[in-house]
Amino acid sequence: MENVNKKFTLVGTTDSHDMELISKPALTFWQDAWRRFKKNKIAVVAMVVVFATLIFAVLSTIFVPQSAANNFNPDQVQVYKNLPPKLGNLNIPGWNGDFTTPGNTLSSNVYQDQKVPEGTSYILGTDNLGRSLAKRTIVGLRISLLIAFAAILFDIFIGITYGLISGWVGGRVDNVMQRIIEIISSIPYLVIVTMLGMLFGQGVTSIILAIGMFIWTGIARQVRNLTLSWKEREFILASRTLGESTFRIMIRHLLPNMLGVIIVQIMFDIPSVIFAEATLSAINLGVKPPTSSLGSLISDGISSLQFYPYQLAVPAVVLCLLSLSFFLFGYGLRDAFDPKSSED
Structure with missing residues (x-):
């Protein structure tokens, strides 16, 4: 009987080792996240709008000084x-x-x-x-972004540090630290703004301090929960067994694994701060006149809405587009860093 195996030839490989090779190169976490992020066209457009706005806000300090908009x-x-x-x-x-x-x-x-x-x-x-409403809107955009990013520094330095310590130490220390967060979250920040306004005077500093004192609690909870989960992983236990210091473990092992969640949370916090500043300006607790912010421009426009609606429409549209861009950018990052989140 003729051997039928001689009639078939395996093409494309020379031996079994070639069959086991992976044709695609291995992707890092960031490369894989960027690949998924690029598929979300709306998030890519939002990212372009966000970065274009930030660049424009920085460059506008040369062409549109604050005095030109206020005087x-x-x-x-x-x-x-x-x-x-x-x-x-x-x-x-x-x-x-x-x-x-x-x-x-x-x-x-x-x-x-x-x-x-x-x-x-x-x-x-x-x-x-x-x-000029155009100049005042540009300056207002700059002031609102300044307040937002300054308040976000509280997220980065206080919230992340607080969450890492609370989750890593655990036990009674963690319990006490979480109760402190609950107490802070229960205090209306309008009361703090009023007190700081009386202490430092109405202005950008009071708003940044008031919002910053509350904004970090959200990211502190997230970092604490992630720390409780990650500190029991094998590579963390191996690092502790090898004698690495706690600080080194947090910086080299915990933070890199949490970076995706932290970035997404910050992207969500920025528009929240901008809206908080707008709310404070609407009740005359915002920036001090004649300095303008998007919130103060909206507050001024409300008083003349019946006769001059464009004075309200201009800053309101800028505020909505800016906040929407940050939210869409944040959702895109969330889906890129955590693909399962888009399925929920």
């Missing part, structure tokens, strides 16, 4: 106040200077009615003191 000429208020948006000499509806002023039924060119010098235009209009 105004008291003798020229009647000429420049409450001007509608206008984009040069282009006749684009909504950006041509036409607006129905209070007391009139027909729209007219406000720039001509108030005798604004020829060639002068404001792309986003002006406020009731004649200050």
Whole structure:
């Protein structure tokens, strides 16, 4: 009987060793996370918006100083106040200077009615003191981001450290530290803002301290829970057996494994801080005038909403787009670092 095995030839490999080789190169944790993140197109767009906004906020300090947005000429208020948006000499509806002023039924060119010098235009209009809304929104964006990232430093230095110590030590120490977090979380931060305002004066410093005193509790709980889980893993026990110090284990082994969760939590905390600042400004506990933030601009726009709705719409749209970008970026990072989270 003819041997049928001679009629078939295994192609593509020369021996059994070649059959066991992995065709794709091994990916690191960060490379694998980036590969998953790129598949989420909305998150990629949000990331581009976030980084573009941060770069713009930094570069705007050169072209739009804070004094240019705050100062105004008291003798020229009647000429420049409450001007509608206008984009040069282009006749684009909504950006041509036409607006129905209070007391009139027909729209007219406000720039001509108030005798604004020829060639002068404001792309986003002006406020009731004649200050450019575009410049004040840029400065407000800068101040809001400054408050957000300064408050996030409390997350990084206090929250992570507190959570690591609480989870690593455990026992009664952990129990006491968690009760302290519960006490802090139960205090209304409006009370703290009011007290700090009386102590330091109304301004950016008071807002940063008030929000920072509460924002770190969330990430501290997450880091503590992760530490309780990770400290029982084999590689941590091996490090302790080899005599590595606690600090070295936390820095070299615990933190790298928690970094994904920490980054995602920070991305979620940033828009929360921005909204908190906006809320404080809406009840006159925000930044001190004439300094503007997105919250203070929204607060000022609410008072003139009935007659000049664009003064509220401009900062409100910027705030919503910025917060939405951070949230979508955070969700994209969460799904990239933890693929199971997108299935829940």
